[in-house]
Amino acid sequence: MSAAIFPAPGTAAPAVPLPPPSSFFKRFCRNRTAMISAIILLLIVLTAIFAPYLAPHDPARSSLRNILKPPSAMYLLGSDDLGRDVLSRLIFASRLSLVASVQAVAIALALGLPLGLISGYAGGWADTVIMRCNDALMSFPALILAVVIVGLLGPSLTNAMTAIGLVYAPRIMRVVRGSTLSVREEVYIRAARALGCGDARIIAYHVLPNVTGPLVVQATVLMGQALLAEAGLSFLGLGTQPPQASWGAMLGTAFPYMAQSPVPTIASGLVISVTVLCFNLIGDGIRDSVGRMRRSGD
């Protein structure tokens, strides 16, 4: 047993490492988990785009004779408390859930990217001020801060996503700042400066392209986090407002009837979990693929 636990030094890595594939895309494709996740996510996105053609019923049409029906040939995932088809509603809700996450991440990027670049590139007091505010902002539990901001602005999906974007901006900022700090010391930055490039040009053409790797990873993972946060807020009734529906809002409306009809609750929860899992695994895949490029480039 102990032999398996404590391998002799040097046996952990294979003697001759496989040569890493040449491009990021090839490396990503070789990562089976990430590829499967990407395909599933693509299917979900396609479902959202082609929702009107895929949904078997009108998601808004309620039938009072068919309230809280169990799954059947007519309603594949049963019907909700107003007699609406759960499957059709899930298909249409994917639009709102995905767009909302994109909104939140876009807001986080719009705030976090410039601040992170300035903080990392300029250093000095600007960095200190931005980082301290960042740390203070990150002391608030994300969901509580989001709830409070929604409370201040009033419950609506736009406000909820603004709040989530604000709450997640510091994470983007941290990642961008960290990468900028290491890129700043590279020889090519000094070369660019020696050639007479201004700071703005150096940031836009030399720093930015070199921080995109970690940035894309973080943004992908945040997509999943934003989806979760939207689901949470909508579940509490602070996000998507009826008659619109997102996955989280559906979970929230199905929850009180869970004892009579558990399928809608389980279905919406599963859809959320699977989508978030896909985002996380794709993020992992991108990180691994970018990482190897880095190492081989050293």
Add this chain to the structure above:
Amino acid sequence: MNTFRYITRRIISTVPMLVLVGLITFLLIHITPGDPAAVVAGENASLQAIEEARHRLGLDQPFLIQFWHWLWAVLHGDLGTSFTSGKPVTELIFDRLPITLSLTAGATLIGLLIAVPLGVFAATKRGSWLDRITIFGTSLGIAAPEFFIGLLLVLVVALEWGWLPATGYVPFAEDPVEWLARLTLPSVTLGLGVAAELARQVRGSMIDVLSRDYIQTARAKGLSTLSIIVKHGLKNAAIPVVTVLGLQVRRLLGGTVIVEQIFAMNGVGSLAVRAVFLRDLPVLLGVALTTAVVVLLVNLLVDMSYGYFDPKVRSA
């Protein structure tokens, strides 16, 4: 002496952070659309009544002076008065804080109880089926929203099997057994997410530590596997794990908002959610500030624990 200085320095460095957190909370009031004076003056109040309310609340003074007054009041435990119930916000929050903190502590405990053995096993048996299940399970646990886990637990354990009560909270002083019974499901709900994040971290740092030379040395000395893992492995693997645990406490406090709602527990989270619908701003800001202070205190504890796990930190 060294340890004492390390602790004092850490405590002092937390103070500016607390002020900044206060400033952000205070700024939140100012970005809010709408006029608090008009809200306090009530519906259909005359312009004069609104101005009077503004003066009474000190809202006609410069920003920094307002902040100073507010901070001074907060330091004296005065977070203002709830718009809707008329009670002091501090009282409302402190009445409910034990519920939320019990939940957070319970979830942390469950997280640790699952994550440490699982992570250590996975690290010592890399590539085994247990390791693979751990990796797969933790990915799932990280992705699944806590409310979904909670709903499934309510559905199966409480409604289907009837093993544990589904909802409500009973104070420990009233009935310890009932307190534990009511707290179990919500704590498991929150704890599973923590366990997933932690187990990954425990596995990662254990793998790293077990490959170090001093582990080889300890083995060469003839120490037992258990003693190596506990004394040399876990203590050295603890720092990244404790860091993640500290971050998890912040996430947990956020998660309580939803879990309290599912399990009908009247904690700080439900207080905040109700305050949103009632537009009760003092309560909202009080909750934001209180939870941030709890997070900062946990961070302080985490920092101090570094000094215990790695004595080098103390002299650095």
